[in-house]
Amino acid sequence: MKESSAELMERRARLLGPNVSTFYEDPVHIVRGEGVWLWDANGRKYLDCYNNVPHVGHCNPRVVEAIHRQASTLNTHTRYLHEGILDYIEQMTATLGNDLTSAVLTCTGSEANDIALRMAEAVTGRRGIISTDATYHGNTALVSQLSRSHVTELGFGLDQYFRHVEAPDSYRIEDPDGSRFASHVAQQIAGLEQTEHGFAALVVCPFFLNEGFPSQTAGWLQAAAKVVKQAGGLLICDEVQSGFGRIGTHFWAHQKQAVTPDIVVLGKPMANGHPVGAVVCGADTMAAFRTRYRYFNTFGGNPVSCAAAAAVLAELQEKKLVLQAKLVGDHALARLKVLQKKFDVIGDIRGSGLVFGAEMVLDHSTKEPASDFTSRVVNAMRQNGIILSSLGRFKNTLKIRPPMPFSVENADLLFDTLDQVLHETSLRV
Numbered sequence: 306m307k308e309s310s311a312e313l314m315e316r317r318a319r320l321l322g323p324n325v326s327t328f329y330e331d332p333v334h335i336v337r338g339e340g341v342w343l344w345d346a347n348g349r350k351y352l353d354c355y356n357n358v359p360h361v362g363h364c365n366p367r368v369v370e371a372i373h374r375q376a377s378t379l380n381t382h383t384r385y386l387h388e389g390i391l392d393y394i395e396q397m398t399a400t401l402g403n404d405l406t407s408a409v410l411t412c413t414g415s416e417a418n419d420i421a422l423r424m425a426e427a428v429t430g431r432r433g434i435i436s437t438d439a440t441y442h443g444n445t446a447l448v449s450q451l452s453r454s455h456v457t458e459l460g461f462g463l464d465q466y467f468r469h470v471e472a473p474d475s476y477r478i479e480d481p482d483g484s485r486f487a488s489h490v491a492q493q494i495a496g497l498e499q500t501e502h503g504f505a506a507l508v509v510c511p512f513f514l515n516e517g518f519p520s521q522t523a524g525w526l527q528a529a530a531k532v533v534k535q536a537g538g539l540l541i542c543d544e545v546q547s548g549f550g551r552i553g554t555h556f557w558a559h560q561k562q563a564v565t566p567d568i569v570v571l572g573k574p575m576a577n578g579h580p581v582g583a584v585v586c587g588a589d590t591m592a593a594f595r596t597r598y599r600y601f602n603t604f605g606g607n608p609v610s611c612a613a614a615a616a617v618l619a620e621l622q623e624k625k626l627v628l629q630a631k632l633v634g635d636h637a638l639a640r641l642k643v644l645q646k647k648f649d650v651i652g653d654i655r656g657s658g659l660v661f662g663a664e665m666v667l668d669h670s671t672k673e674p675a676s677d678f679t680s681r682v683v684n685a686m687r688q689n690g691i692i693l694s695s696l697g698r699f700k701n702t703l704k705i706r707p708p709m710p711f712s713v714e715n716a717d718l719l720f721d722t723l724d725q726v727l728h729e730t731s732l733r734v
Contacts, residue, residue: 307346310334328694329687338363341708341715343692354693354707354719360549360574361620362710368577371616372609380609383410384601389611396618398585400556403565407591410606411582414545414572415443420584420600421568422447422506425539427597428567428590431503432466435493439472439516439698442508442543442570451508466502468493472698475519476653476664477672483521487528494536506539506568511558512547512657514706517664517697520655526562539590540564545572545582546660550621550709553631553658561657576613580604626709630658636713637661637705640720648727650675659711662696662703667732674699678732685726691719 308316310332317325334346340362343351353363361368375389383390394408411417426432436442436451443449450460450467470489473480480486490507497504511526512518533540547558548571555561559569567590572582582605586594594600604610621627634657641654641663652666665675665682679701686693696704707715 328692330684331687333687333692340364341711349690351687351690351692352707352715352718354691354705354711354715356692356708357546357551357706358573358578359708360551360577361617361624361626362577362708365577365616365620367620368579368613368616371612372579375609375612378608380607382603383606387608389608389615390606393611393615393618396615397583400618401569401585404587405566405569405585407586407588409584409591409594409600409602410610411584411602412580412604412610413443414543414570414582415445415448416602416605417545417570417572417582417584418443418448418451418508418541418543419445420594421508421541421570423598424568424584424586424590424594425506425541427593428539429503429505429537431497431505431538433468433494433497433500433502433504434466434506434508435468435470435490435497435504436508437472437513437516438469440510440513441515442510442545468497472516473513473519473521473525474517474698475521475655481522483525483528486525487532490529491532491536494532494538498536504536504538506541507533508541508543510543510545510547511562511564511566512552512660514546514660515696517702518655518657518660518662521562523561524563526559526564530562530564539567541568541570542566543570545570545574546706549574549617550627550630551659551706553627553634556627575617576610577617579610579613581610581614621709624710627658629712630709633711633713633716634658634661637716637720640716644720644724644727647724650678650727650732656705659709660704660706662705664697664702666701674701675732676701677734678730679703681730681734682723682726685730686722689722689726691722693719 335343336346337344343353398406438453442451450463494504530540542559550556569585575581645651650665651663653664665679667673667675676699679695694704
């Protein structure tokens, strides 16, 4: 007999513990996925406009076959020789260019960011780290300190190494060339240099996705990157959400920013749901890390994971999904502009490729966030068969980040539904 949602929630609380988060007021019991579609236990079909983990589509046949083929042959750790990990790193780093030629493969982005911070210490001999005040980079004890919204008081004293700068906000803060952001980074660097920790690195998502992906001119991050370099620190770009062609214009968001990171962190979409993360850097940085730290990951870089990751790269390239992301993203922004003219609650629209959204406000002049309204819209969209979410400092920006095979037809269904939901949802309750 099929369990109800209430029964599943009770089991979750008992078996997983309290406060384990779920999406939506009425959680979705997903049982199957294919392409950009999900089905729940009742057979209802949903358009997935949120999940970037199945980067080339849920249950992508190429990836499924690659996993099956390699799992049927061999799976072990990297203390044995195997060409799979070497082939994949060569293929993946070829998309990065510059001197980013070495990699450590992990299982998660959190692990990868943890390694990146240790790399920064190994290279600079310092421990001071800067991030924005509205971001998220993972959940290890060390990496969790990068986030102000996810950290608790129980931080093992690690918070002493971290400083935060005001997150960019193109809707509320004038900073067309990134100079304001760079000056704030410089101030925090100066503060760290007055401590015993010194300054080691700036960690940012180059698309500032968790911050609400503010609109920025190409190269906006260059001013901050220059400040970091002049101070002898490293620039760490967390491309877990923004990489692998999602932004449409470039394969990597840091390329759009016209900066060359010292370290790039990868995760979620690398292997379409198989747990793979990575840290990519130059040979000198890798040598410093390997000399100063003993690091081994039992599952990181195993043959099955590498086969899945290689299949994702092949699918992106052969299906020309980066170009499709650009075309569909441009269409999405055009549809959003139409909705913005129709509904006063939409204060701002923005995005690039297959990450786009609208910021909801109660008043255009004050730009007061319509956070509760946005939450009601997200839940109403779920009831109408569309899966999406919200993000940003005020959780008032729709987060639309679908799998890469998302089409113009899919986008039209999304925006036709959003039009209906915005019409039916009261601004205040």
